Amino acid sequence: GGQGQPPANKLPLEIRPKGPGKYESRVILRSAFDVRVLDVECTITSLGTRAELIFTCSARQSITQEIPIINHSEQPWSIHADLQGQHFTGSKDLVVPQCTEAGPGKASYNLTFSPHWMCQVEGDLILRNATIGDTYQYKLQGVGEEPIAEDHVVIDCKARWRTKHMLNVRNVLKGKDIVYRVECDMQGVSGAEELRVDADGEGEYELSVMMPRGGNFTGSISFIAPSQEYIWFTFEVNAENPPAEKTVQLRAKARTAVAADITIVNPLDTVVTFDVIMQGEGLLGAPSVALQPQESAVYELIYSPLMAGRSIGGLIFVNDDIGEFWYELELESEEPDPIVVGNIKAELGKTSRTRLTIENPLGFDIEGELLVDNATNFSVSVPDNPYEDAVLLVPAYETAEFDLHYAPSSMGEPEKCECCFSHPQAGTWVFECVGRGHPPSEMEVTKVSATVMSSSHNLVRFRNPLNTEITVRLSLELEEVAEEDGAFQLMVPPDEEVVLSGFQEIEVPVLFTPKRMLEHSARLVIVDIGSDIKWVFPITGTAEASLCVYLGKFTCKARELLKHTFLLELSGVEGSEGMRGDDRTELEVIPPPEAREVLSTSLVVQVDDGPPKPPSGTCRVKMVFEPLKTLRTKVELKVSKASGGRWAFDFDLVALAADIDDTIRIEGAINKTSSVAFRMKNQFDVEAEFRAYFLPDSPDELSVSPAVGVLAPYSSEDLTEFKVSFHPKTYGKAFVGRLVVETEEMQWIYEVIGEHPRYQGPQDVATKVDTRLAPGKDPAEYRGSKPAKDYHRENTKAIKLAQATRK
Incomplete structure (x- = not known):
């Protein structure tokens, strides 16, 4: 305030x-001396609104955008609009x-965009609130796109018959007469090239429709003004097929073929190509002529049906210039002739086999x-059917065989039989089979065995x-040795x-008791x-x-070679040698089922016929054992003489673990996983399933x-990657x-060593705490720096005193 006046308060x-x-x-405002x-009164105005609105609309159509305005005040608002822009x-x-x-309070301002033709325009809209003084500004953009079709016209007609249809076309230029240029994109539809329409009126345009062939066709017709503005219509023509030129009957048995010759003529002075459409199952022919x-x-x-039955088909010839003509086909298919399989012979008591084929x-x-x-x-x-049933699978366009x-x-x-194979789409195959029985010859040999001086x-x-x-009589005929013994x-x-x-x-029942x-x-x-x-x-004992x-x-290590020669004593063979001319020795190796596959490639046992000749009553056998993996099994060996007699031997084979193939070292920090990877493939040129694991005594x-997978063949460039991880x-x-x-x-076998990272202490680093006495300083000076009060001793006394007081 001025001089002598108190300062103003705020x-x-x-x-x-x-x-x-x-x-x-x-x-x-109240005080002890005054009230x-x-x-x-406060008037709050808006900061104003600035926005952009984009309108996209087909020509001669409208689109409206509502702009909402919300009033939170207690008095109505008066909004004035200032709109600038073409078509808004x-x-x-x-x-x-x-x-x-x-x-x-709520209200909406409706802004409409109505383009007369294709365009891109801009405008502005300002909404002023006369009550509170706010202003809302909008930047406007309008895009007028191609006009949509006026209508979709559907016309039903018959092919090669003329049909007329009237279109009502309006004048798109307001207040002016107009002459449209007419364009149509469908063959078979014609009319005047121009159409005159009075101002603000409509004109009728006559369409002449004569489709050259039957079917469903779609197209459009456009009416173009001198200003290049246009209106257009889409239409759909459903044309029935014209009457058939002729009815052709085709009859054949399933899976056979008949041919029909049909004459066609070109009446024009130019080369004509007909597209050929065949309607019906089993019809074959050139796609064009x-x-x-x-x-x-x-x-x-050509008519070659697969299934028996009757149907109606069609053969249609189509050309854009001549149009369409067609022939109705009466198709009749009969059941195919059965396939005769005669002259099947078999002996009484035996079974013959005949291989038959079916083509898909x-x-x-x-x-x-x-x-x-x-x-x-x-x-x-x-x-090769693992299910042993009579289901036959025939691949596409291939043949399959089965046995009768x-x-x-x-x-x-x-004795007759019909064998049938049916499929709902391929048809039925019938084989007529005739067989005759013939007198039996010798039946299959029955093989028996028994230990010497024992019976089986x-x-x-x-x-x-x-x-x-029938009534039969049984007898036994023995050969010389069997009769003697x-x-x-x-x-x-x-x-x-x-x-x-x-x-x-x-x-x-037959008893066999060999003595030699x-x-x-x-x-x-x-x-x-x-x-x-x-x-x-026949019976062979x-x-x-x-x-x-x-x-x-x-015993040997895996991937090492073991050779051994046995001199086997064939007991009881002395005295019988030379009684039969054939004295060949045959071996049969019988491994247990679980080791059969491994031993098939790692064990070879054969007769050693080389010099010197083994003593009488013995047989020299050579064994080669080269295992590729650890193994422990028992093998049975049967030795047979062609002259008769069989001896049994057995032995144990042990393949110990091979030497370590490589050593893998991994460094890993505590509670973290470290990994190394290596790649390998199979040692043989075939894929092989593998199993990877650590031995039970591994950490x-x-x-x-x-853990499981497939190793690529040896000749493959693809290798299988293994990842070994260490998580201490x-x-x-x-x-x-x-x-x-x-x-x-x-x-x-790989030896895997997991190690902790080696610790390296700091080098040439000064200590942060001085823990040594200075060489030139009196130790008594350090004693004097001790605290005057022993806090530990004082605290101990306080605790003991408190415990004694509680007691």
Whole structure:
């Protein structure tokens, strides 16, 4: 204030408006000597709105954008609009109601963009709030795109018949007459080249439609003004096919072919090419045919159905200039002739096999079951079918084979069977099979064995192959050695007659008791008394040594070579040598099932025929063992003489772990994983499944991945990558384990060493704390620097005193 006046006081007021508008309040000031009242009125204005609006619309169409305005004040707002811009329209004034208990007042300003033609324009819209003085500014952009079709017209007609249709076309130029230029993009639709339409009126345009062929066609017609503005229509023509030129009947049996010759003519003076459309199953022919001017030609149509049945088809010739003409086809397919499989022969008691073939004419695999209607004499099987059923799979456009088995049940009489294979799309194959039974020759050899001076009981099975009852007599015919030793004995009463019903099976007991290490032979003869049909069953008996001789245990490391020669004593062979001309020795190695695959490539056992000749009654055998992985197994060896006799031996094979292939070192910090990788492939030129693991005595901190997979062949450039990881959890000595990678035939062993990083102490670094006495300083000076009070002793006394007080 001035001189002699007290300074003016300032009262700060804080206003927190919820929106633009007028806010009124009253401030009361009280003191011990005075009361003052101040009425305060605040007008809050908006910061204003600036935005951009983009409109995109087809020509001669409209699009509207609503701009919302919200009033939070207690009095209505009066909005005035200032709009500039071509093709933009909107109201000039707008009133927004005041805020009520129901909520703020709301209103919308409707801005419309209506382009007359394709364009890109700009404009401005300013909305001024006359009540509170706010301003809302909008930058406008408008894009007028190509006009949409006026209408979609559907026209139904018949091909090669003329149809007329009227279009109503409006004038797009306001207040002016107009002459449109007419353009159409569909063949077969024609009309006047120009159309005149009066100002602000409509004109009628006549369309003439004559489609050259049947079908569904779409197109458009445009009416273009001199200013290049246009309106356009889309239309769809559904044209029925014209009447058929002729009806052609085609008849064939399934999976056979017939041909029909159809004459076509070119009436024009230019070369004409017809596109050919075939409607119907089993029709084959050229996709197009070209004719010279005024030329006629013969089109060959082939009908080769797969399925039996009747249907109606069509053969259509189409040309853009001539149009379409077609022939109706009456298609009839009969069941195919059965495939005759005659002259099947088989001996009574035996089964013959006939290989048959089915060809797939389709472009996808077909599958079906093979069925026979005479299961007594015939059956089917599919080669290489693991499921042993009669389901046949025929690949696309390929052939597949199956076997027909015939077991006769009569002599000389024809026995028939139909074998069928069906597929719903490929059709049915029927094989008519005829078989005849013939007198039997010798049946399959029955092999028996027994140890010397011991007996074995054996059964020879015989099934009556006839469908009638027969009475048979059984007898045993022995060869010379067997007769001398009495090696075979028929365990039924001599000359006993046995009655067998049709297809009945019996088991004939035969006792074999060899006395020498020789081969013994006999024949079981079964004679049908009524027809003198005779079945002969050869029996071969092998004498075996009574004991299995153990040859020992043979040990080597994996991937090392072990050779050994045995001199095997063949007991009981002395005295029988030379009784039969053939004295060949045959070996049979019998490994256990779990080691059969490994030993098939690592063990070779063969007779050593080289000089010097082994002593009489012995056999020299050479063994070569070269294992590729650890192994422990027992192998049985059977030695047989062609003259008769079989001896059994066995031995143990042990393959120890091979030397370490390589050493892998990994450094890893505590509780962190470190890894190294290496690659490898199979040692043989085939893929091999592998298993990778650490031996049980290896530490858990070592791991490998992948644990299983496939090793690439030796000739492949692709290698399988293995990752060995080390994750230590404690400090200590190095972690050492053995990693094994093995396949069915090979094994690799790696020594893996996991180590902690070596610690290197700091070099030439000064200490941060001085812990040494200075050489030239009196130690008494350090004693004087001790604290005057011993806090530890004082605290100890306080604790003891407190404990004594509580007691």
